Amino acid sequence: MSRDDAVLKALVDFVAHESLAPGDRLPTERILSERLKVSRTTVREALTRWEGLGLVERRQGSGTYLKAAVSRDMLHLPLTLASGNDFRSLMHTLEIRRGLEAEAAALCAKRAGPSELAFIREKLEAMEESFHRRDGMSSEEDWDFHQAIYQASGNPLFAQIIAAMHEMFHRFWEHPLGVHDFGHASFPYHRTIYERVAAHDAEGARAEALKLIATVEADLKRGAANLNLPGLT
Amino acid sequence: MSRDDAVLKALVDFVAHESLAPGDRLPTERILSERLKVSRTTVREALTRWEGLGLVERRQGSGTYLKAAVSRDMLHLPLTLASGNDFRSLMHTLEIRRGLEAEAAALCAKRAGPSELAFIREKLEAMEESFHRRDGMSSEEDWDFHQAIYQASGNPLFAQIIAAMHEMFHRFWEHPLGVHDFGHASFPYHRTIYERVAAHDAEGARAEALKLIATVEADLKRGAANLNLPGLT
């Protein structure tokens, strides 16, 4: 077994022994290197692997933070998709998102307890407040709302997959295709999704989520048509 | 942009410029560090990322070899989930599959042309024939049918994501949880999905796909209850 694989195994044991949870900060690289009897270089190589797998986040000047639960038997699925930044690829990712968003909303309606509902409602109201104040969608508050849904779905895979796709969307989400009022049409569906979730109406929540993505899709198509974007079919 | 992100970008350009194909050997770390004007440490950190993503393979004493095609716009989906051995993880993957399966079926109904429909029908009949001959689901023909659906969805991401997940819990799909007639209940829905797709009824196809996954989920729960599997809630 190579050295830094051993380090990763030791790190798993360490996290288990100290019962570290997502969000916790792990020891500094220097301390780890001393405690595991390897050089800091090797520790860094191992942490780089974990960072690539999304298990850990490093912040210069601050520390290294656990992003997800780790256990000894984990399966890593590095999925890399060749996907351009043209309109067609963007639409493909949106279709994936539609499938996941609908399912996440349905599961959320089934499983969300009072505390999860309160959290979602909080994010919803923050988004609505921001919308009325600035007369437009805030991509950040919008993202927070959806993340709350994914979290309450009880299935961590949703958040993981969508987070990875969101990164791709990110550059477009800021000023997508130059359309200023992008996402305007999707606004009301956030509340309807919440209402269906709060009523524990799984199929209703699924339907509202589908409507929301449909408005985004329409906006995207409109923007692409205006700009003659490459890949437009 | 952090330094080794820049290195990764430069590496992509280098691979493109030299038109390197999978299997080819990249320059040594020392040469790369010199050519990219960064330290070998930084080059190694970048290559470690690529290795984690399965894009590259390093062999000590030999060199670093390209394992997959790389392009500037790639979407990396680092999925890590607890070993598929427990019931909860298996259910999580099934929930993801439900979202994707439903969406793929709907898109397929919208877009499948005559040739795609004929291909799906071929797979369906092969599956049905195998079912009646051996009086049981054949995981291979079943998989072929679903893959045909994903292909006809017109979105390559579906096939890629699901294929990766399928590989992950392949062993369970063969004789999941020891249930012998696993998947028996899902059999009739393959034909109903096909019928809805052939009728270009997107929402109907989505509904049938949801029903199919529901039967699989029920089978899974039944098997787990019988075996007192860990992770059963």
Add this chain to the structure above:
DNA sequence: ATTGGAACAATGGTCAGACCAATTAGATCG
């Protein structure tokens, strides 16, 4: 007492150079 900013310490990021371990290619010898 509060606030603002300046100095400082801690932490991840990068660097240079050396040596180790595995592999490969070439030279050598039977």
Add this chain to the structure above:
DNA sequence: CGATCTAATTGGTCTGACCATTGTTCCAAT
């Protein structure tokens, strides 16, 4: 010609230093 030893190559690890960013502390001005 073939097997074997040797040396060069290459990725893996180590050390120690310095840089860039962040968080904290503490003091001065208000």
